[in-house]
Amino acid sequence: xxxxxxxxxxxxxxxxxxxxxxxxxxxxxxxxxxxxxxxxxxxxxxxxxxxxxxxxxxxxxxxxxxxxxxxxxxxxxxxxxxxxxxxxxxxx
Amino acid sequence: xxxxxxxxxxxxxxxxxxxxxxxxxxxxxxxxxxxxxxxxxxxxxxxxxxxxxxxxxxxxxxxxxxxxxxxxxxxxxxxxxxxxxxxxxxxxxxxxxxxxxxxxxxxxxxxxxxxxxxxxxxxxxxxxxxxxxxxxxxxxxxxxxxxxxxxxxxxxxxxxxxxxxxxxxxxxxxxxxxxxxxxxxxxxxxxxxxxxxxxxxxxxxxxxxxxxxxxxxxxxxxxxxxxxxxxxxxxxxxxxxxxxxxxxxxxxxxxxxxxxxxxxxxxxxxxxxxxxxxxxxxxxxxxxxxxxxxxxxxxxxxxxxxxxxxxxxxxxxxxxxxxxxxxxxxxxxxxxxxxxxxxxxxxxxxxxxxxxxxxxxxxxxxxxxxxxxxxxxxxxxxxxxxxxxxxxxxxxxxxxxxxxxxxxxxxxxxxxxxxxxxxxxxxxxxxxxxxxxxxxxxxxxxxxxxxxxxxxxxxxxxxxxxxxxxxxxxxxxxxxxxxxxxxxx
Numbered sequence: 002x003x004x005x006x007x008x009x010x011x012x013x014x015x016x017x018x019x020x021x022x023x024x025x026x027x028x029x030x031x032x033x034x035x036x037x038x039x040x041x042x043x044x045x046x047x048x049x050x051x052x053x054x055x056x057x058x059x060x061x062x063x064x065x066x067x068x069x070x071x072x073x074x075x076x077x078x079x080x081x082x083x084x085x086x087x088x089x090x091x092x093x
Numbered sequence: 094x095x096x097x098x099x100x101x102x103x104x105x106x107x108x109x110x111x112x113x114x115x116x117x118x119x120x121x122x123x124x125x126x127x128x129x130x131x132x133x134x135x136x137x138x139x140x141x142x143x144x145x146x147x148x149x150x151x152x153x154x155x156x157x158x159x160x161x162x163x164x165x166x167x168x169x170x171x172x173x174x175x176x177x178x179x180x181x182x183x184x185x186x187x188x189x190x191x192x193x194x195x196x197x198x199x200x201x202x203x204x205x206x207x208x209x210x211x212x213x214x215x216x217x218x219x220x221x222x223x224x225x226x227x228x229x230x231x232x233x234x235x236x237x238x239x240x241x242x243x244x245x246x247x248x249x250x251x252x253x254x255x256x257x258x259x260x261x262x263x264x265x266x267x268x269x270x271x272x273x274x275x276x277x278x279x280x281x282x283x284x285x286x287x288x289x290x291x292x293x294x295x296x297x298x299x300x301x302x303x304x305x306x307x308x309x310x311x312x313x314x315x316x317x318x319x320x321x322x323x324x325x326x327x328x329x330x331x332x333x334x335x336x337x338x339x340x341x342x343x344x345x346x347x348x349x350x351x352x353x354x355x356x357x358x359x360x361x362x363x364x365x366x367x368x369x370x371x372x373x374x375x376x377x378x379x380x381x382x383x384x385x386x387x388x389x390x391x392x393x394x395x396x397x398x399x400x401x402x403x404x405x406x407x408x409x410x411x412x413x414x415x416x417x418x419x420x421x422x423x424x425x426x427x428x429x430x431x432x433x434x435x436x437x438x439x440x441x442x443x444x445x446x447x448x449x450x451x452x453x454x455x456x457x458x459x460x461x462x463x464x465x466x467x468x469x470x471x472x473x474x475x476x477x478x479x480x481x482x483x484x485x486x487x488x489x490x491x492x493x494x495x496x497x498x499x500x501x502x503x504x505x506x507x508x509x510x511x512x513x514x515x516x517x518x519x520x521x522x523x524x525x526x527x528x529x530x531x532x533x534x535x536x537x538x539x540x541x542x543x544x545x546x547x548x549x550x551x552x553x554x555x556x557x558x559x560x561x562x563x564x565x566x567x568x569x570x571x572x573x574x575x576x577x578x579x580x581x582x
Contacts, residue, residue, distance in 0.1 A: 019578060026181070033174045033334065037327035041318045049301025049314040049384060054166055057173070057378070064177040066366060072184040072361060078578060 018078035025071040029064055036060050102413025103245055111427035112278045118384040135217055149374055150426035151237020154419040156483035158382030158399040165320025169379035171330045175337035176368040182342035183364020187351045189504045189575045191360045196571060202348040203441040209503045210572035216441050218518050223345050226492035227434045231471035233486040234427035236478060244400040246310030251476055258472045261427050280421035287418040288377035295384060315383055327384045328540045336544030340490040343497030346433035396482050435463040488529050491544025495521035498555040505577045507570045513559030521551020
C-alpha cells in the first residue's frame with residue numbers, strides 16, 4: 002500500500018508524521034489496557050467462547066489496522082531520505 | 094491400529110521434512126553468509142512464515158493450552174496484544190538492522206553488538222547471556238518433543254528427548270539456514286492448518302458450548318476475563334505483553350532473520366504478516382486448552398493436556414497430523430535457535446578470539462560442531478525439567494527482552510556505550526533470573542510481571558550508564574546506527 006498516495010502529503014511529512022505515529026502508539030496502549038476495564042463481566046458463551054473474547058478479537062483486529070497505518074506513516078516519512086536506484090526502488 | 098496409522102502419518106511427515114533439508118542442501122554454498130542467512134535472499138512470505146515458525150513452538154502448541162487449562166484465557170489476551178506491537182518493532186528496528194547488516198556484511202546479532210560498540214567483550218557478554226536463554230528455549234522445545242513422542246509413539250520421555258535432539262542435529266547439519274527456513278515455511282502452514290482444523294472440528298462437529306459449560310462446572314471462573322485465580326489484572330497483562338513485545342523481536346534468531354531479508358519492504362510486510370498468522374494460532378492453542386477441561390480429566394503433567402485432548406477427540410490420521418504439526422513447531426524453533434547460537438559462537442568467539450585466520454568452510458564446520466555441544470546442554474536441561482513448557486519458554490522470552498536494549502537502543506541512540514551495554518546485559522537478565530528462581534520474591538514486583546521489571550532495569554541501566562560514560566568511536570556508531578526519523582524536520 003502506498004501511503005503517500007493513500008494519505009495527504011501533510012500526514013507523511015515531518016513533523017506531522019511524528020505526531021501521528023506517537024498518537025497511534027498511544028492509542029494502541031490505551032486500547033491494550035482500556036479493554037480490560039470494559040470487557041469484564043461479558044462471560045456468556047457463544048460457540049464455546051466467552052463474549053468478551055469475541056470483542057477482544059475485534060479490538061485486536063482494530064489495533065493491527067492502526068499498527069499498519071503507523072508503519073505506513075513511519076515508512077513514508079522516512080522514504081525521502083532512503084538511497085534509491087535509477088528505477089526508483091530502494092537501494093541496499 | 095490407532096497408534097499405527099497415527100505413527101505412519103507422523104513418520105511420513107518427518108521424512109518429508111528431511112527431504113526438504115536434502116533438497117535445500119543442494120543450494121547451500123557452505124559460506125557463512127549462505128549458511129547463516131541464505132545470502133540475504135529471503136522473500137516476504139517465506140520470511141513471514143519462518144518468523145512465525147520460530148515463534149510457534151512447543152510453547153504455542155502445548156504450553157499455551159497447558160496454561161489456559163488452569164489459568165484461563167488471559168494468556169491469549171497478552172500474547173495477542175504483544176503481537177500487535179511486534180509489527181512496529183519489525184517495521185522499524187527490523188528494517189534498520191536488515192539495512193545495516195547488508196551494508197556491513199553482518200550475519201549474527203553478537204557481531205552487530207561487537208561492531209556497534211567497537212568491543213569484542215560486549216559481543217561476548219551478549220552471546221553468553223543470550224546463550225543461557227537460548228538453552229532454556231531449546232530445552233522447552235525438547236520437553237515438548239518428548240511429550241509428543243511419549244503420547245504418540247509410547248516412547249518414554251527421556252529417550253524421546255534424545256531422539257528429538259538427534260533428528261534436529263541431523264537436519265541442521267544437512268540443510269543449514271536455507272533448509273531451516275524452507276522447512277519453517279512448510280511447518281508454519283501445517284501448524285496453522287491443523288490447529289484451525291481441530292478448533293473448527295470442536296466448534297462445528299461437536300457442541301463447543303456444552304464442552305465449555307462442562308469446563309466451567311469443573312473450574313469456576315475459567316472463562317472470566319481475570320481467570321479462575323484472578324491472575325489477569327490489567328497491570329499484569331500489559332506488563333507481560335510489553336515484556337513479550339520486546340522479547341520476541343529481540344530473539345537473537347529473529348534478529349538473524351532481519352539480516353536475511355531481501356529488501357526493506359519484505360521486512361515490513363513479513364513482520365505484519367507474521368502477526369496475522371501468529372494471533373490465530375495463539376487463539377487456537379488457548380481455546381483447546383480451556384475446552385480440554387470439559388473433555389478430559391486433568392493429567393498429572395499439564396504439558397500433556399493438548400496431545401491427550403487431540404487423541405481423545407480425533408481420528409488417528411488427524412491425530413498423527415496434529416502431532417506432526419506439533420513436532421514441526423518444536424523443530425522449527427529449536428533448529429533456528431541452535432543454528433543462531435552456534436553461528437554466533439563460531440563467528441564471534443572462534444573467529445574473533447581463537448582463529449582469526451579461519452576459512453569460511455572452517456567457520457561452518459565449527460558451527461556444526463558447536464551445535465552438538467549446545468543441543469547436548471539443552472538435552473541436559475530438558476531431562477531435568479526445571480519448569481513446565483509454558484513457564485520455561487516464557488522465562489526465555491522475557492530473558493531475551495532484557496538483552497534487547499543494546500540492540501534496539503543501539504540502532505537509534507548514538508549515545509549508547511559499551512559500558513552501558515555491558516551493565517544492561519548483566520543487570521537486566523540477572524534480576525530476571527533471580528526473580529524467576531524466586532531468590533528475589535515475586536511480591537516485590539508490585540503486581541507487574543517479573544520480565545517487565547527486568548526490561549525496565551535493562552533499559553534504565555543502559556541509558557544511565559551510557560550517559561555517564563564516553564561514547565565509542567564515532568565511525569563505529571555512525572556505521573551501525575540510524576536516526577529513527579531520517580528526514581530533517
